[in-house]
Amino acid sequence: MDKIVFKVNGEECKVACHVSPDETLLDYVRERLGLRGTKYMCREAGCGACIVSAKRSSQQPYAVNSCMIPILACHGLEITTIEGVGNKKKGYHKLQTTLAENNGTQCGYCSPGWVMSMYSLLQTKPDRTMLDIEQSLSSNVCRCTGYRPILQAFKKFAKDAPKTDDIIDIEDLSKCNISRTSCKENCSDDEDGWCVVHECDVDRGIALKLKDGRYWYRVGRIEDVFEVLKDKGDDSYMLVAGNTAKGAYPIEEYPRILIQINNILELKGYVMDQNLIIGAGSTLNEFRDICMKVSENEYFRYLRKFYDHLGKVAHVPVRNVGTIAGNLMLKHQHNWFASDIYLLLETVGAQVTIVRYKNVKQTVTMQQFLNQNMKGVIILNIMLPPLNDEYKLVTFKIMPRRLNAHAIINAGFLFQLSKFNIVRDARVVFGGLSPSFTRAYKTERYLLGKDLFTNETLQGTLKVLDDELVVEERLPELGVEYRRQTALALFYKALLILCPDFKIHPRYRSGAINLHDTRPVSQARQIYHTDPSMYPVNQPIPKIDALYQCAGEAFYSEDVPALPGECFAAFCLTTIGSGEIASIDTKKALSLHGVIAFYTAKDIPGINSFTPKGGIFPEKEEILCNGTVKFFSQPFGIIVAKTKHIAERAAKLVKVEYKNVRKPVIDIKEAMKDPNRVTVNSSITATDKGNDVYKVIKNVHTMFGQFHFTMEGIVCVVEEGLKVYMGTHFVDGAHIAISKALKIDQSRIDIYVRRVGGSYGLKITRGNQSAVACGLVALKLNRPCRFIQSLTDTTRSIGKRLTCTNDFEVGVNKNGVIQYMNYDMYHNFGCSVNENLLSGLVTDAFFNCYDKSRWNYNGYNVVTNLPKNTWFRAPGNLEGVSNAELIMEQISYELSLDPVEVRLNNLDREQYGDIENMYKRLKKDTDYNKRRMIVNKYNKANRWKKRGLRFSFSKWNSSPLGNFNVLLCVYQGDGTVVISHGAIEIGQGTNTKAAQVCAYSLKIPIEKIQVKGCDTTKGPNSDQAAASLASQNVAVGVQKCCKVLLERLESFRKEMVDATWEEIVKAAYLDGVDLQVECHVSVKDSEPYPYTVFAEVEIDVLTGESEILRVDILEDVGTSVSPEIDIGQIEGAFIMGVGYWTSERLTYADTGELLTNRTWNLHVPLCTDIPQDFRVYFKENSYSYAAIMGAKAVGEPPLCLAICVPLAIREAISEARSECGIPRNQWFPIDGPSSVDVIALSTATKKEQFKFH
Ligand SMILES: Cc1cc2nc3c(=O)[nH]c(=O)nc-3n(C[C@H](O)[C@H](O)[C@H](O)COP(=O)(O)OP(=O)(O)OC[C@H]3O[C@@H](n4cnc5c(N)ncnc54)[C@H](O)[C@@H]3O)c2cc1C
């Protein structure tokens, strides 16, 4: 056969040799079928945006990451994309409407992926519990919502969901939306095994010679694989099973021969002789199901542990297609890989059967397998031994977040014990320590004949193990010290788990509990009052675009259909952090088939800058490096090609010679010492000084960077002409940048932005660089160009949240009242001090809500060899507020005072006195006194689990920003209304609030109002939509427009007393009234708002894992225009802060290269990382200005509140330290997120403390 035939949403599709192996199902549905509802971000199975549902005729549908599946591997598949689930024409699916109604979408870019994940889950197993659902959704990232509303929506589909009025028929939902039949087949239920692929799936195979010279085969028998290799050679080939390994270790270029093997029956299913033999081509979820099923057999009970561990491997869609063999080969090819499959198999002494040409089979141990030459060899099956009750198995996987991350370290322990717990045999296995060390043989030998559960055996073994462990450094993995300590701690933990209870002192039993396993299904409450007399203003309603977003019908910039003749561009990035470019060699890149052009700074007709000087840009930042390299991964050229893949590949082939290469300075502490890199930004002198100095505290706190991690990346499409589609919320800035760089009048450039798929500050100015580059290509080649910056390129080449170092000296009295403060703050701007306002914002926040009269403040801008750092949600404020909170906390530690007391003693009561009342309310609502008692008791009773409780305070001063046009038109035909404005909808709900205000002002139903996108014709000169003020600006503009319109209609309304809105509009139109109104608006909102928050956390002292048990936020939002949207902003911002403070670590090499540049190693929170109990309250009876209908800014402030999480963790740590004799009042440094390593190492735990009693 020479065609790949499959169905997408019921329509037959065919591809043949014209596609390349790089082309994925994602590319195909978006680009060839124009089904742009499926989104993408990472292209490495790490974000979930691209999930679709797939099904073979005889199987149940399952979720897959369409970015992983080569289109050539789709033969026989029936694919359902978001368009096939529900849409405008055929009606929306209950999942789509429920997600929309529950406000589970903000920017909406992630929403189709969520719907598809849940849709597939329900198709496979409709009777899931709420906990099942939560734990199965770790495949998807949402950077906006904080997950609570998504979980709330989807948990309604659980069998144990509380009954509500909108009862959902789960049976009905499991029907396939294309065929409308229930999928009952479950091949893996077949009693006899070897059965997962039905005969009907097996065809006679496919052989394609692709246009790029590669070969694609789809075979049905093992011998066919060997035939192909014999015929075509085995010098360059790959067996394609699930093709997910490239998500972990990217494939730069596919080999010459690709053989799809996931249809080979011999590699599937299982049989049992004495051993359990499982086909190595079984997917990880099939493996998991087999484990569950076979664990009923008394000799395979241990497989229940496998089942649990496999639930922590990758996530559902990867496990749906990724195979056992693929995973083992990953370990074989990349010895560093902490494979969980290898770990499990090696722990129980499993073996692997491999097969060579002519059916020569060999059974090898796992260790032998790693040393095999696997060229031309297929993994046939794995053989798991029977183990009787004498064998005790424990396995662990430590991750930077609860689910969906590869192991930092994993461990497996198998002990064969006599009746009296004497060790007859032992296997001690680790992953993640070094490429070669996996078995602790010496330790195993040491244990033989010993009573496993005595303090002596434990301590003796720990010494041997410590000596034996080989732990190597490998950035960006966590440090050697943590991994070594945790390896020892896991051994101890395993023994605690196995040890009979009566032998363990009750205080140590807490070590036997895996913290994350105790996590219940999450719960949440949102507590606020509304005033129905104001409706639809102040009415809790879903976002007006929510349903379109959940259906994949919402348009984002890169959803522009493929344009005739379009080409693709990619940046070439420098590979040094400081030095000069000597020469550029493009020969190899330009000779790659499909490459069209290469441009450097010399090709730019205007100024080589995407930040034309003026306003917030004191400096010109280069579009393309003109010789002097300022940071690692600085763009120096643009490659243009026929496809995105070719452009990206070619970009890497451009070779650069460098000269005068210097070591880049990236660490702010180093840069601070160089006066040439430091300039004063602002100084504020104290107006008062106290004399009652009881203690002087000096310290340096360093805050760290954060990557925005927007789900829609940096993208731009430019039609020759120039019409620009891009993600920006500073349209004027982009407009000027493109015009100046390309030397074209602004009037000849149209920018259109319908909505932005998440920004958090990134797309205010940083998208301009690729937009200008894209425009340059379109101009030079006179053809449309698409610029889609890959996630890795974006993380490396674009700046992030500013890191800052705060050097302070504070003198306090006995009550912690500040007598004087010298406070120097250094901001790491990266390579340029543009957007200087950033550190300016700190001048309003450095003292938080405390009396600043005794604070001397100096702010410094520091230049380093990093990409220019930029705006990030609550810029400056997060840094200022958090530093102030850290200082208050340190004072309370050093003086052994209650931290709240210290805060209240320093509060600026005149300005922020309200905080005290809010704190009192929260204290009551959270039942603080009782919980404090419980936590104290808990900490006393448990050695290896500790809890912490913290309040923290915060205030927000809005920075007046914004100059926007609002245009309101009424159509005389039907009285419907259209609004367009220059403040972009980035997920913050501006459009919904605009519609609510308009409906309220005109007294018409909200359904009559549409809010359209922004373009440079309707919204020229539009300022940045930033500082949480866009919604307020637009609301004011809408009110103004409505006022003008109502004045124009006034006489008609008076005359036509009983007339409808439509009749009045029509009459006015016929009388020549202009029904289009335009207003210019700029709101200066500078009232300070207070907030308070309370958090309770628990840590595992042995591993450093943490859980947020409960968070209560009390926020002053004024009179909320749209309460559900404001709740969403609060929850989303808070969880973004949780990521900042717990798991989002940025790691750089000495060269200045960012190593945490992918979803594989950059860990934003997922839905199982949010507080187990999450409550948000609005302050009652609050009001701001009449002009903004009493509302207050809401999008950014809650991010600052997340500081309470590391502070609560700190209390838990200090409780653990006190067990080691360190006084509770001793402050200890934590610079960076309170990640597992930081927590574990800060507890000062020593292996000598590990005991049973
Ligand atoms: C987002 C993500 C998260 C992940 N998390 C984890 C994790 O937590 N723990 C963990 O252990 N792993 C994890 N993985 C790795 C995952 O388990 C593997 O990607 C998967 O098992 C590979 O299987 P595959 O069928 O997709 O292999 P493929 O990608 O199809 O193939 C990989 C390699 O195996 C070879 N191969 C495949 N089948 C055979 C065979 N039968 N005989 C010989 N060679 C063969 C191929 O030639 C190729 O070289 C993760 C992966 C991703 C993408």
Ligand code: FES
């Ligand atoms: S784009 Fe496929 S998972 Fe991110």
Ligand code: FES
């Ligand atoms: S709504 Fe989920 S990423 Fe924006």
